[in-house]
Amino acid sequence: MFTDMVNYSELMQKNEANTLKLLKEQQSIVNNILEEFGGRQIKTIGDGFFSQFNSVLIALDCGIRIQEKLAKFNSTRHVNQRIHLRIGIHLGDVEIMDNDAYGDGVNIASRIEPFADPGGICITEDVYRQVMNKSDLTFRPIGKKNLKNITYSPDVYKVILPWQDRRQKSDPTFPREKERRNQDKSYSDNLNHKTPDDGKKQKTKVITYLAILVMAVVGFVFLMTKKSTSSEKSRSIAVLPFDTITDATGNDHFAQGITEDIISKLSEIRGLRVIARTSVLQYDGTTKSVLDIAGELDVNTILEGSIRREKNRVRVVVQLIDVLTDDHLWTNTYDKELNDIFAVQSDIAQNIASALTAELTDNEISAISESPTINTEAYQYYREGLNHYYSYSFEGYNSAIEQYNKAIQVDPEYALVYAELGNAYGQIFIITQNPKDLEKGLSSINKALSINKNLAEAYKARALLDYAQSNGNASIKNNIRATELKPGYYDAIANVGNTYIELGNLSEALRWQERSYPLNPYSLQADWHRAQVYFMMDESDRGMEYIRIGIQKFNQGFRCRSMLIQHYINSKDFEQAKKGITDLLEVRKNDKSINDLWSIYHYMNGDFQEGIEYADKTPFPTDYSKLYHADMLSRIGKKGQSEQILSEIELRVQKRINAGSDIYRPYYVVAQIYAIKGEKELSMDMLQKAINRGFRGFGDDINFLSWKVNPIFSTFINDSKFIELQREVDIIINREKMEAGITSF
Known part of the structure; x- marks a missing residue:
């Protein structure tokens, strides 16, 4: 009785009806093939099958037939209608008692199954020795594996299936099977001359030397609901x-x-x-x-x-x-x-x-x-600029601009370069908030569109500048225009989802994430933003799952680890938060942005002086970081310095509010300014306006501190109006979960 329940459980939670339908189709396919090969199904449990055969060769042939059938089945199915199995095969003792199976044979078969690729088969060395001279298949050794509750580590092999990639069969990094068979021949000869130990058998048990076939469904179904032809x-x-x-x-x-x-x-x-x-x-x-x-x-x-x-x-x-x-x-x-x-x-x-x-x-x-150009010199400057831009750093954006300007000097009608100039200036404006950078970005984008009015990249760049000015609906409109012109444009699709988060439309954000995620599953931001939505929906388990996936993909990545740390802070698990920061320092030793996390950590623990010292060392602090800094200064009596920080933020952010910002962020920032100043009614009024524009309880994707634990609102914690506002947000969150099809609240 073995199965990989992790993804199966996730699929059941996300779409139980569809998963049960797939499970029924899987059972039909597998049962028909088992019957064809004379296999005996001992038991099923959820998504898994446990079967036995009287020959390892028959077991292997049966497994191959199953995977071949499912491969053809999946080839005409949409991604959310596919079935993927992993198969593990082992030769060993099995005890059958009360219609159940026990023994190392069962345990080892279940333990090696996860090492198989989706749609693949793994076998142990015992199976390999039995089939290596009787099959034309290729077997790829993947080394000894430590198996849970198994006292030795068997060699495990992947079966290279007949329809799989020719390059894998001829990979020079592992031996061809004829060579390996010669290497193992002496061992096989010795094995054949061994006398088996009969041992004592209880009359109530039937002990057979069987091939164990364990099949487990693994969930490779994305949360895609959009139908396709x-x-x-x-x-x-x-x-x-x-x-x-x-x-x-x-x-x-x-x-x-x-x-x-x-x-x-x-x-x-x-x-x-x-x-x-x-x-x-x-x-x-x-x-x-x-x-x-x-x-x-x-x-x-x-x-x-x-x-x-x-x-x-x-x-x-x-x-x-x-x-x-x-x-x-x-x-x-x-x-x-x-x-x-x-x-x-x-x-x-x-x-x-x-x-x-x-x-x-x-x-x-x-x-x-x-x-986009016929000038190869301009093209090479453009490509060099993109290489700098993809560093996603302040220095990289400036270096990109230098190369883009060189490209324009060579080809003044290179529309795509003007669009990328707009992107680079937009990123710099987000960091510096310098109006000159905004002006340069807008000018570059207008130039791009004057050359090519249907340039998707230009609309995506304009959307970035809209977002940087807290104009969420305008940003979404321009990004959607980019996707109309370029249907597979990942950046624009992902940005629509991210902007819906800023507008508080979490269910719509999830829908766009479901569209973008399959296009770029190894994006640095994909799992981070997905986790953000689930945390905001009070679905912490799902949020943590995507955080772990993101860290597994990018061990040195900052964002997923930062959100994990702040999740622990929101949960008041400061021990884990501190460990998270220490772990982050291990993989990013010279990253000064970690000072911001230390500052928040000490702020939340009441170590204001320590928090201020780290805040002073934080490069390019966000408005939220500056607010925490100002609050700490105020709490240790440095009112003047605190007021200076607050005035600078308020002057700039108020301009966005006066311009009609439809994103919650500037309103939430001002609400915190009023709270630090002790102006409760004004703070509550701004909190209400923030909620009306999408505030759902958290700062943003970078400073992910919950308002329920934010020290800035500590004096409001028992205020009836503050409690009423929290209830309002909870109601909105529950509605968003229902619209997204999440019913676990």
Whole structure:
């Protein structure tokens, strides 16, 4: 009785009816194949099957047939209608008592099952020795595994299934099976000459030497509710980083640029799910197989290629692979002048669309065919600018601007560069709040749109500046316009969801996250923002789950760890909060932003002097950080310094309120200013206005302190009006949960 209940339970919570339907389909498929191979199903438990066979070879063949059947089943199904099994096979003693099974055979089979890939099979060394000379399959050793409650660590093998990636079969990093069989032959001979120990058997037990087949459903279903047509189900693609054949300086950046540009062009195609750059760049130089990558990204097709660049000549070799069949849907080799690289990118995108039977509209054909520039020098400055921008740092944004300006000097009509200039200035404005940066950003975006009124990147950049000015609905409008022009534009899709959080529309935020998450599951922000929504919905278990997933993906990432720390602070678990900060310092030793977390930690513990010292060392503090700083200064009697900080914040934030901000943040900031000053009625009035504009109990995604524990409101904690406002927010949260289909409150 074994099964991976983690994801199964999650699926049941999210959509019980759909999960039970899939489970019934799974049982039908598996039972029919078990009967065909003479397997005996001992027991099912939830999503898992426990079966036995009188031959390991038959057990293996049965497992392969099951996975083959499910692979074909999944190939025509939408992602939320697919069934994925992991299978583990072991040879060992089993005791059958009272229609139940016991013994190491059962335990080991269940323990190795999680090491299998989704849709894959793992076997122990005992099974391997029995089948290695009787099967044409390839088996990949994955080493000795420590198994819970098992006294020894068996060698475990992955079965390379017949339809899986050819590169994995020929991977030089592990031996071919004939060689390994020779290596293991002497051991097998010795094993065959051993005399088995009969032992004592109780009459009430039937002890058999069986092959144990344990099948567990694992949940790979995203929270996607948006329906798609049958033709869309198989239209998903990941463009892997192109290999660079030569070692010439700068060629790696050139190849990366080609990869990203192809992704961008494919994102123009409606109905094609294209994995975003962040999630595919991690596979640069990977030894993982195409099948493994496709499984991790949940796509059915992979584009891979190589680039050789010599002076002004470039050779691009590409192949489009159907992951299920390992067929080449399309291949081509381009030998071109460097100036023709833009036409090559367009041709690749159109051929992929044709291979995936996507019907392109005239607008899509035009967008794919269009070259943003014909000047390779300007293009290289643009690519270099993007490389700096992707550092997502103040220094990186400024360096990006330098390169973008060089590109414009070479090609003054390069609309895409003007749009990216707007992005960079927008990011700098968020940090500095300098109106000059805002003006430069708006000017750049207007220039981009004057050149190309249908440039999605320009609308996305304008949305960023709207957001930076606390104009949430305008930001959403411009981001949605960007997605209309470029349906697979991950950044714009994700930003819509994030902005809905600012407007307090959490159910709508989740819907847009469900659309964006499958496009970029390895984004630094994906799990962080998903966790944020669940924490705000008082769904801490789900929030913690995404935080852990995010940390697992990016161990050195700041945001997920920061939110985890602040969650512990909100829960008043200061011991865990302190440990979280210490752990963060271990992986980010020179990150001065951690001073902000130390400051909040000491603030919450009443160590105001210590908190002030860390606040003084925090680079680019947010308004919330400044508020906490001011409150600490006020509490130790430094009223003048506190007033100076509060006045600076209020003057700037009040301008946004006067301009009609529809985002809660400036109102919540001013409510805290009034509270620090002791002006309770004004603070309560601003809290009400903040709630009306989307405040749902937390500062923001960076300073995630709950108002229920915020020391600024400590004197209001028993005030009837404050309690009434909290109840109002609780009612809104419950409504949002119902609209999102979450009923666990």
